[in-house]
Amino acid sequence: MDWIKKVARVTMYFVLPVIVLACSVSYKFNGSSINYDKVKTISIADFPIKSDYVYAPLATRFNEDLKDIFIRQTRLKLVKPSQNADLQIEGEITGYNQYNQAVAADGYSSETKLTITVNVRFVNNTNHAEDFDNQQFSAFRTYTSTQLLTAVQDGLIAEMTKEITDQIFNATVANW
Template identity: 40%
Template structure:
């Protein structure tokens, strides 16, 4: 009798996971007909982003999707297609503090925006075009040149954008 009580949660769990769509423990919800993905190079249309940003963002985007799905990356015409552009790269004071009667930035914030166009050739109802944004705060004494030279600084911000795009496109969140 005890074995029945212990196995009921497992039976219920398997019942809920066996729906019409495909669920994986990486959080994706991809139709089994979808086999390939194509990701065009994201252009850097921001006025002041570093020159390497577009290439690094595109490669990180590809890596994330390859690590978290079983889709085959193809140069073009994938079942799922991504393209877009980095539209903003802004570094500005975020917290003004008054020290000895002088207003100074206590923290500077780097904000990055990326416009993403997503096409699902198997289910066009899931297509979207949306701007994703993320930011990170840095000490006021760190200038933008120092942040641009630190590969982890912008990656933390762009990783949030990539995760949000992943969730909206293949995790259906």
């Protein structure tokens, strides 16, 4: 009976840890499917505003958010656009518009829709089959027309740029 306990103890202390360590499961919580053996660098050019209506802080916020998502969620090294990176992203902000969304009983606008549209060009120098040119990404938010755009636009821009940068991230490196 003692020899059974010794065998069980040896199994528990030596064999079980080897089995557990030999079995591994890999999870990617960010959704990216980058082959880091081939893809090591990314360049993201600043997106200028080319829309009719220009709100200068939008470009700064969008450009920083786009770079930030790739830095936080990948192991890619961000390099200058002048360098020949494995992945290259460039484009422009083509739309920053507001529209009357709903009309109240008194005939005045009750809701306003704010929309941001971005045009993106993507080059994957390790697999050109994944390239795309002039793909549009957009997001919108509505706010009550009793509020001034100047009072709500910074908060709305933060939400919309996060949504658009997520869309760009998914279209370029998530491959789902």
